[in-house]
Amino acid sequence: MDFPSFYLDHLAGGRLIIGLIASLHVLINHPLAVGAYPLLTWMEWWAHKNNRPDVDHLAYRITFVVFIVTTTVGAMTGVGIWLSTSIFAPFAIGSLLRVFFWGWFLEWLVFISEVALILWWFLSWKKADKPEKKRKHIKIGVALSIMSWLTMAVIVAVLGFMMKPGEWNQTRAFWDAMTNPLYLPQLGFRTFFAVMTGAVFLWFFSFFFTKKKGALNPDPRRLREWIIYRLSHVVLISLLGTYAFGTWYWNAVPETMKANSSVALLTQEFMSWHRQFQTLLGWTLIAFLMVGVGGLDRSSMIPRWALLIPAVLSIWLIGHFERAREFMRKPWVIGEYMYSNGVHKDELAFLQSEGLLKHATYVKHREITESNKVECGQDIFMLACSRCHSTTGLNGVIEKLTAMYGPDKPWDSAGMQLFIKGMHQTRTFMPPFPGTDVEAGALVAYLQQLRTHPQTLPGAQSAGIVIAPEALKPSKIADSQPTL
Amino acid sequence: MPALIATIPIPRDLPLPLPVPEWLLVVCLVVFFLVHILFVNLMVGGSVFVVVAEWMGLKNKRWDALAHEIAQTVTVNKSLAVVMGIGPLLCINLLYTIQWYSANALTGHAWLLIIPLVIVAFLLTYLHKYTWDTWAKGRKKTLHQAIGITAMLLFFFIPVIFLANVNLMLFPSEWEKVRGFFSSLCIGNVLPRYLHFMAASIAMTGLFLAGYFGRRNADISHLDDFTCPELRRLFYKVCAYVTLGQFAFGPLVLFTLPSDGITTQVYVIIFSGAAVGLLTLWLLFGELRRDDTRIGSRYWPIAALFSIVVIGIGSGRHVYREAALAGHKAAIKNRTERYAAALADFNKNLAAAPAPAGQSAEQLFMNCAVCHAPNVKLVGPPLTEIAQIYAGNPEGIVTWAKAPGKKRPELPQMPPFNHLGEASLRKIAELMLEKGATSK
Structure with missing residues (x-):
């Protein structure tokens, strides 16, 4: 009411654009930043300990891709969520910024250190040629992993708050919003999900990077078996974690919002897709399990192309989760405070x-x-x-x-x-x-x-x-x- | 002046207090913005130096090596420019909620384009940097140069969008005239500010590179035929002459500013800044006259003086912004308070009024009447038909309404009414059967 209405008529206002930007951001942030950094750091450490330069080189090549993607598309889609909501729902983002100032400020500080660390970590990788330098380099990776997880931890508080404001409505207090009842389950769910999909994306890159022999990669087959075997443990454990926290999260979502969720899953006219959705969800789990369990015992039998399937399915899963989460919030844009059209x-x-x-x-x-x-x-x-x-x-x-x-x-x-x-x-x-x-x-x-x-x-x-x-x-x- | 009210939009502010004292936000805005703009300057200016040096490198290889070296700094500075931009954006969102978002919406298409344009520009700078050695000859080199130039041109354009917004937010009286991004460029003094910004980008990058190549542990062994003092002198020179040019661009910006926010204070701050600027320039030209062994010994004093100049410009801008928007902010505050008072009054009366008794069956039935008419098919089947199906079975209607299925292919599926509660649904069901039976 108090802001000029930016509107893209054919795209249902512009909501779709925010959705696309946000999904792309999550798609990059979860697997590539939150999930991949700790796994890549771990690979670097393992390679250093066991004297396996091929593993170190593989980690470096994957980090190169992660570095390019996170510092371009990843960073700009993060800012982009903000820029696009600024014109599409200024009343909502403006209110959230006033309530969550310290959250966002903290997020910013953590984000600065995350960017500085990824620049430092990647650009100094090949300069760390002595054991003591290498140990220091691994520590940078550890710090980076912690920081990228922290950026997510702060932002999840904001998302949880929009779903269920907890005590905030009475006290307008920042910490109340921060400790709202959906916070921990959602954070746990996203953390395990990030690690699971991060591992899968590492597999995905290995598809390309274990193709040919190279000076630093004398035995690509051995390297591929190594990464399948090791990461299948990660996938299976985080699959359990995702399931456990997902269940907790689902039970904490307010009842009224749950009533919406059958619609949320694919909007009203797509209700008939519900069964297809379940089928696809089943296939995703099976794909993760197959590669995961297969990798534990028979890593040599997993063909290269099989590594692509879980990655593709996880893209779909992430997009779907975000869409359902966004829809379940309705009719509120900030739960029990502001409706999605900006009316208090x-x-x-x-x-x-x-x-x-x-x-x-x-x-x-x-x-x-x-x-x-x-x-x-x-x-x-x-x-x-x-x-x-x-x-x-x-x-x-x-x-x-x-x-x-x-x-x-x-x-x-x-x-x-x-x-x-x-x-x-x-x-x-x-x-x-x-x-x-x-x-x-x-x-x-x-x-x-x-x-x-x-x-x-x-x-x-x-x-x-x-x-x-x-x-x-x-x-x-x-x-x-x-x-x- | 009723005519003024008609043309200047006076919206209501968000009914939430600022999370931190206003003065703190102002300090944060000015300081964080200057840090952000420094890295933006280094990114934009750096891309120009890269393009020019690569082009000079076609004749003399040593320039090509220099361009490659500068390209390494651009990709780092661009990441810092983005991340350091978030803080000031946060502050401006809070301090100028109404003005800032309004400007964003009015230039909405361009505003949204920032995201893909920056992504493409960044990807191109990486491509440019990482293909330097592999695309080094013939056609590939031409392509390589074209990529560098494209990235540079994108870096030239993106600041125009931000400038248009920073400018437009200052003049609410002009908002009504705006029809999209390009028309917003005619308001205020976007072009002079842009020239001022571009010149600052070149000058700041010159100063940065003079320090970068002159630093104690600088390793320029791969830059054949260049010496540290030579590079330092070169970039000092660029910085000095462009800064000299700023004494033309600066006044141009000042004198083309709409008079809305011009106060004595603004002049005092800006001219003090300019005076320090003159001192800086004097030191810079002094450095250029030194011999190779001593050039650069005053680098840090010069950098410090530049910071003072820049803080002067930043504060001057803020004082202008506050003065230009003082009337608008006061009017918004007034309207926001009046609305809040009226709302509070209304809600008080509402709370004092006796609580409405539980809804009657007729009132509850209004939820259904939208789709179910007595004896014609509206959206769903008529009551007469319903009464036939559920004769003597109101529980059946309740069960159906709680979780409706889809029976009739030609009609849309009924939404669930679980939220009305068992008792209300029962009341509705009985009334429906009654109405259905009597309306034959």
């Missing part, structure tokens, strides 16, 4: 009584008349619906209504208005309509017009903003005059 819980009744248009900043009209009804409805759509729905594109509002009211008969405006008012009861993952009855009527008028004349709704980034004067009683204007 405590102002809902006020807005329903006074009206959205009266208190919004960027609207064309304050009063709804017969002639400006559709324009008002459009502004209301932008304020109340556009953070999740497009007009005619992805998750389009017309598409949803067509599924309800049918494609070939006229839609009953009175019925639609009734539906909008009670929508929160029938679609619990949608926030309550935050306006008056007249405003619901204007929204229906806009939707009816949109149905007959489908038209893309441009966002503030291309159409700019319109500012109607604040609705005030004439007598009040004098004393509320801003001094400009």
Whole structure:
């Protein structure tokens, strides 16, 4: 209401973009930073102890890839989550930053040391040519592993808080939010998941790096067997950890959010995919188990291509987990505090009584008349619906209504208005309509017009903003005059 | 002035207090930003030096080796530029929540493009660095140079997006005119600020490299035909002449600034900074006149003086920003408080009103009436049909409503109503059967 609405109509607002950036970030951060650094450090240590330069060289080559990816795509998608939410949900990110300032500040300090350590670790690897230098180098790797885990530990607090704010609502205290009930299970789940997928990604890279003989890699087959055997232990143990913490996490997710989760898994119309989802989940576990158990005993029998399967499946798993987690949060963007369209819980009744248009900043009209009804409805759509729905594109509002009211008969405006008012009861993952009855009527008028004349709704980034004067009683204007 | 209210947006601030005292955030913003911009300068300036030196290396190999050496610093500085940018971004988000996010949204397309553009620029700098020895001849060398130039051009463009935002946030009265990123460039003085920034990037990188190649344990054995003093003199020279040019760009920035935030204080800070700048320049040209054995002995005093100049510019900017936005911030505060008071009043009355009794069956039924009409098929089947199916079996409706399945292929699946509770569902079910039986 108080920020110009950035909007990409065909992409359901821009949510998809945040989702893609965030998933890409997690996909890089979990396996490649949190999971891989400790495993690579361990490889370096093992190679040093057992005098195996081929293992050291393999660790170095994998680190090169991890270094390039984490310091480009990894770092920028992390910042990118922030940059994209800044324009798409400024009310949410702005509030989170005020509550979580110290968390984010701490995160920043840890992140600075993480970046400094990865630069130092990778760029000094080949210079560590003497045993004492090598020992020091391994210590840098240990510090890096700790720091990259810590960045995740801090951020998970923020994510947990958005799902279940715990005591925060009463006290507004930072530590309350930090110790919210979902924190430990989620952190444990992500840690084991990161190590598991990290090990799998190491396998994935080994697919490429154990192909040819080289000066530092005289026996690629032996090296591949080594890494399969060793990492299969890691995969199996962290698979158990992921399962244990995943169960705890699931049980701690609030009941109401759980009710959403059957929808969360693949959104309503994809409910029929549910069985496919379970099948795929089963195959993922089997793939991890096969390579893991096979690696324990028969590492020579595992073909090279088999190492690719768990990596591909884990990409899919990570993306899916994040999507379900994000959806389960609905209708809140900050649990029990702010709805996903930016309306605060405590102002809902006020807005329903006074009206959205009266208190919004960027609207064309304050009063709804017969002639400006559709324009008002459009502004209301932008304020109340556009953070999740497009007009005619992805998750389009017309598409949803067509599924309800049918494609070939006229839609009953009175019925639609009734539906909008009670929508929160029938679609619990949608926030309550935050306006008056007249405003619901204007929204229906806009939707009816949109149905007959489908038209893309441009966002503030291309159409700019319109500012109607604040609705005030004439007598009040004098004393509320801003001094400009 | 009612006309003013109509054109200057006065939004409400977020109803949460700042997490730390404002003055602390201001200090953090100014200091962290300068650290960030230093590394950005070294990244942008470094990419220019690399491109120029590589091009000179086509005639004389020694420049090519130098370009490769500088390229090693760019990839490190770029990582630090990103990570050091987070702190100031955090501070500006908190201090100027409304103005900053509004500018971001108004330039939204470009703002989002920052992410892929920076990723591509970074990947290209790595590619450029790690293919240096393998793409060294003929066509491959041309491709190699093209990669370096592309990365440099991206580094030239990305700062424009940030500058457009930093600039646009200062002038809320102009927001209504903005139609996308390019139109925002016409507001304020983006171009002079950009020139000032680019010149600073070259000058700062010059100073950095003079120190980098002149440091005590610098190993330049692989840079044939260069000596430490020679490199030091070269980069000192670049720094000195470009800084001299800043005495043209600086006033240009100052005098093209919209008058909104110009105060005596701003002038005093900026001109004091400029005076220290002159002193720095005098020292720099003094260094250039020294012989090879002594050049560089004043490096740290010069660097310290530069820091003072830069802190002066940074503080001057902040004072300007505060003055330009003082009226807007006050108006926002006023509106936020009025809204909070009205809201508190409303919620007080709401709490004082007698609690509504449990909903009647008719009220509860409104949840269903949206889809189920008495005798026509609306979204779901009509009540008459339901009454037939569940005659004498209200429990059946309750069970169904708690976890609906999908029976009719032509209709959308019904959402679950578990959240209404067993008792309410039972009431609804009985009413439904009653209505269904009577509406025939």
